[in-house]
Amino acid sequence: MNHYSKTVNSGVRLERISVNKRVLVVGGGMAGLETALKLTRLGYEVTLLETAESPGGSILSLSSLYGLSGESDLLVQSRIEAIKQNPAVRVLTGARLVGVTGTVGDFRVEIEQAGQTIENRCGAIVVATGLEFGEELPGTGSPEKTISHKELERRLVDLQQSETNRSRMPSNICLIVEDEGVDSAMFSASALKNALAIKRLSKSSVFVCCDNVNVAGSGLEELYREARSEGVVIFRLEDMRPQVRETRTGLAVTVKDSSAAAPGGWQGLIEIECDLLVLPERATVPADGVSLQHLLNVSCDSDGWFQENNVWAKPVESNRRGIFFAGGCRGNFDVEDILAEAKGAALEVHNLLRHGKRLVPVGRVAVDASKCAVCLTCLRSCPHDAIEILVDDKGHNKAARIIDIACEACGICVAQCPANAIQMLADQFRDQDVAVSV
Amino acid sequence: MPESDLVVIGGGIAGVTAALGAAESAYSVYIVEKNADIGGHGARLCCKATDACRQCGACVVADKLDQVRSNPHISILTNTEVEQVSGSAGDFHVSLLCRDINEKTFLDTAAVIVASGFEPFDARHKPQLGYRTSANVVTGLDLEEQIRLTGSVARPSDGRPPSRIAFIQCVGSRDAHIGNDYCSRVCCKYALRMAGLAQSLLPELDVAVFYMDIQIAGKGFHEFYQTCRETMRFVRSIPVSVRESDSEALEVQYEDSAKGRLVRETFDMVVLSVGMVPARDATDLATILGIDAGSCGFFANPEPTDTNRTAVEGIWLAGACQGPKDIEGSIAHARAAAMDAVSFLSSRRNILSEPLL
Numbered sequence: 001m002n003h004y005s006k007t008v009n010s011g012v013r014l015e016r017i018s019v020n021k022r023v024l025v026v027g028g029g030m031a032g033l034e035t036a037l038k039l040t041r042l043g044y045e046v047t048l049l050e051t052a053e054s055p056g057g058s059i060l061s062l063s064s065l066y067g068l069s070g071e072s073d074l075l076v077q078s079r080i081e082a083i084k085q086n087p088a089v090r091v092l093t094g095a096r097l098v099g100v101t102g103t104v105g106d107f108r109v110e111i112e113q114a115g116q117t118i119e120n121r122c123g124a125i126v127v128a129t130g131l132e133f134g135e136e137l138p139g140t141g142s143p144e145k146t147i148s149h150k151e152l153e154r155r156l157v158d159l160q161q162s163e164t165n166r167s168r169m170p171s172n173i174c175l176i177v178e179d180e181g182v183d184s185a186m187f188s189a190s191a192l193k194n195a196l197a198i199k200r201l202s203k204s205s206v207f208v209c210c211d212n213v214n215v216a217g218s219g220l221e222e223l224y225r226e227a228r229s230e231g232v233v234i235f236r237l238e239d240m241r242p243q244v245r246e247t248r249t250g251l252a253v254t255v256k257d258s259s260a261a262a263p264g265g266w267q268g269l270i271e272i273e274c275d276l277l278v279l280p281e282r283a284t285v286p287a288d289g290v291s292l293q294h295l296l297n298v299s300c301d302s303d304g305w306f307q308e309n310n311v312w313a314k315p316v317e318s319n320r321r322g323i324f325f326a327g328g329c330r331g332n333f334d335v336e337d338i339l340a341e342a343k344g345a346a347l348e349v350h351n352l353l354r355h356g357k358r359l360v361p362v363g364r365v366a367v368d369a370s371k372c373a374v375c376l377t378c379l380r381s382c383p384h385d386a387i388e389i390l391v392d393d394k395g396h397n398k399a400a401r402i403i404d405i406a407c408e409a410c411g412i413c414v415a416q417c418p419a420n421a422i423q424m425l426a427d428q429f430r431d432q433d434v435a436v437s438v
Numbered sequence: 439m440p441e442s443d444l445v446v447i448g449g450g451i452a453g454v455t456a457a458l459g460a461a462e463s464a465y466s467v468y469i470v471e472k473n474a475d476i477g478g479h480g481a482r483l484c485c486k487a488t489d490a491c492r493q494c495g496a497c498v499v500a501d502k503l504d505q506v507r508s509n510p511h512i513s514i515l516t517n518t519e520v521e522q523v524s525g526s527a528g529d530f531h532v533s534l535l536c537r538d539i540n541e542k543t544f545l546d547t548a549a550v551i552v553a554s555g556f557e558p559f560d561a562r563h564k565p566q567l568g569y570r571t572s573a574n575v576v577t578g579l580d581l582e583e584q585i586r587l588t589g590s591v592a593r594p595s596d597g598r599p600p601s602r603i604a605f606i607q608c609v610g611s612r613d614a615h616i617g618n619d620y621c622s623r624v625c626c627k628y629a630l631r632m633a634g635l636a637q638s639l640l641p642e643l644d645v646a647v648f649y650m651d652i653q654i655a656g657k658g659f660h661e662f663y664q665t666c667r668e669t670m671r672f673v674r675s676i677p678v679s680v681r682e683s684d685s686e687a688l689e690v691q692y693e694d695s696a697k698g699r700l701v702r703e704t705f706d707m708v709v710l711s712v713g714m715v716p717a718r719d720a721t722d723l724a725t726i727l728g729i730d731a732g733s734c735g736f737f738a739n740p741e742p743t744d745t746n747r748t749a750v751e752g753i754w755l756a757g758a759c760q761g762p763k764d765i766e767g768s769i770a771h772a773r774a775a776a777m778d779a780v781s782f783l784s785s786r787r788n789i790l791s792e793p794l795l
Contacts, residue, residue: 038777038781041781041785042777042780042781042784043784075743180660184654184660185653185654185655185656212651212652212653212654213651214651214653214654214655215612215620215621215651215653216621216623216626216653216655217621217623217655218745218761220621221612221619221620221621222619225619236651236674238674258674258695258696259674259695267696268695268696301657305657311493311495311657311766312495312498312765312766312769313498313501315766315769315770315773316773331657335743336743336745337767337770339743339744339745339774340745340746340770340771340773340774341770341774343746343773343774343777343778344770344773344774344777346777346781347459347773347774347776347777347780350463350777350780350784351459351462351463354463354784
């Protein structure tokens with residue numbers, strides 16, 4: 001592995017380490033497909049994993065995309081076709097990642113497909129497992145009159161496909177969006193697009209109730225104006241949550257829109273009679289995404305989304321070098337953003353692997369094996385998975401060792417080691433240097 | 439004639455990010471900046487941290503500028519404008535006017551990234567809001583600079599801390615009357631973050647936010663908005679006028695929807711949350727490059743899902759010149775443009791120097 005080395009400063013050398021140029025992309029939705037395509041353009045061979053029987057992802061369940069005139073189908077299908085015809089991409093459907101060992105430049109992965117386990121090696125992994133919409137709804141009203149946004153998307157697909165379905169659309173539809181988490185902006189945008197779609201396809205009356213209309217995206221202000229001019233009624237709620245009760249004929253939703261208030265004390269309380277109520281479900285990381293977080297040992301945020309290393313400096317990087325994120329797995333939903341991010345992830349992979357080898361500073365952090373009690377504190381505290389435990393011939397733990405190619409030289413293990421067995425060897429960080437400067 | 443792999447037009451956050459992206463792949467990059475220094479509007483912003491980081495990204499700009507200045511693959515030409523571009527992908531000839539010496543220079547390059555940015559909306563186009571006629575009416579950008587330079591919030595008229603401050607949202611955005619029929623995407627965030635900072639600097643400060651819809655997209659911002667609602671007053675109405683009365687107090691007139699009529703309220707400082715408009719020279723630049731200037735002045739992309747692409751092969755868009763973006767969005771967009779450029783350049787020539795971890 002190493003036939004080139006050069007001393008940089010006390011004890012730190014540069015070593016040339018080979019990296020595998022094959023890339024694993026986990027998830028065959030929009031982000032995964034785009035990342036894979038861009039990687040092949042940069043000259044990489046890609047293995048693309050998809051748990052479903054065919055690639056495409058959750059975007060295929062949408063009836064349309066806001067802000068874009070093209071059909072969501074077309075956007076994805078063109079990419080699926082391009083992937084199928086691309087000899088540099090190996091697509092594994094009905095497949096999931098079940099094991100990962102190794103480190104950046106040389107990950108060894110186990111993939112399960114149709115009861116078989118496939119072993120594979122790759123230099124980098126891109127997670128593009130997307131997001132999922134839950135079906136669970138807050139318990140209001142009768143279940144047949146209350147549906148999720150996801151179910152509405154399904155009905156709109158039916159509506160688009162056949163004329164007869166159009167007459168079956170309820171005549172008064174109320175969509176509610178509440179301000180919660182990162183997904184409220186997404187539901188605000190999709191409520192507007194779906195309200196407009198219903199208006200165009202049927203004679204139904206459509207009401208949208210939300211705290212804030214999300215217009216911070218391409219084409220959203222136009223969408224908002226169009227929806228209003230087509231007769232979609234928008235109520236902006238402030239201090240009162242919408243109240244739903246069942247009536248003899250359907251549902252009655254009471255909302256308070258203060259802009260409808262009038263002099264003389266009327267508070268702007270409005271009762272909307274409707275026969276279909278659409279409530280927002282939560283968007284979450286899908287189950288296979290959650291298991292992937294454990295498998296890859298990468299961080300997630302308080303809402304469970306994959307956590308980028310630094311939102312500005314390293315927006316598509318994880319806490320582990322060589323593992324990247326793209327798309328909905330970070331809670332993104334805007335198609336433009338997702339596609340830009342996929343390109344960004346491809347660029348990061350390229351800058352990491354493009355040469356097939358890297359110059360790695362070795363020995364910046366060193367473990368004194370004679371002091372190491374193998375207590376595993378460093379192993380647990382390292383945010384970058386850059387520590388392994390050396391084992392002797394008899395299988396006994398010998399000492400901790402730093403994996404230089406994955407190490408960010410952050411110094412956390414140095415500070416955490418109870419036996420003081422780990423040292424930063426870069427000049428200004430050795431104990432004696434720190435003592436002098438203090 | 440100097441040769442380069444990539445010319446980046448504009449040295450704001452998008453331009454420097456794109457340049458760094460290509461330089462990491464060891465391609466040689468020229469940044470052409472028309473102003474005296476790189477940094478753009480991002481370098482004028484203040485850190486909005488209080489007891490916690492508010493993730494405004496202002497610090498990131500300074501970091502990136504340092505990286506660009508010390509990167510051996512990147513050359514920076516300041517006070518320089520692009521006058522003409524000829525040739526085609528892989529072989530562009532760029533003629534530049536360097537205003538320092540008033541001399542023309544030329545560059546050959548294989549690819550171009552346009553990162554010419556935006557301009558803040560000129561609030562004088564809304565004369566009823568009193569900008570430049572009332573001393574204590576400032577724009578969000580004015581307040582950013584004030585906080586960045588002095589670390590405090592003060593009324594321009596007498597340098598004293600305000601006790602009642604109003605933030606007026608959507609100035610120059612979502613406004614069909616002036617032809618800006620879009621949301622600028624940054625103003626809700628910067629206004630609330632600055633209002634929060636002002637309240638932490640002046641704990642007695644009374645804050646009112648006049649708004650249409652608060653744009654809460656983005657991680658963590660929703661939680662922050664909820665805490666703002668506890669300490670600030672949110673008024674869903676855009677004021678019709680701001681008038682200065684004798685004592686330098688500002689009378690804000692707006693429709694109180696709960697009362698159903700116009701009301702007047704007095705503040706001692708008003709901040710106009712100005713949005714983003716296309717750069718003044720965007721149309722000229724579009725003509726020089728042969729790209730689509732777009733209907734509202736932000737460069738248009740012929741393929742709706744590829745916002746980096748232009749009608750000309752070998753020329754890509756990065757950042758707010760394509761449409762309003764915050765720092766995070768500009769960085770992501772610029773990395774994507776860099777990927778396009780690197781992908782194009784690597785199909786022509788691979789660079790053999792080895793990357794250092």
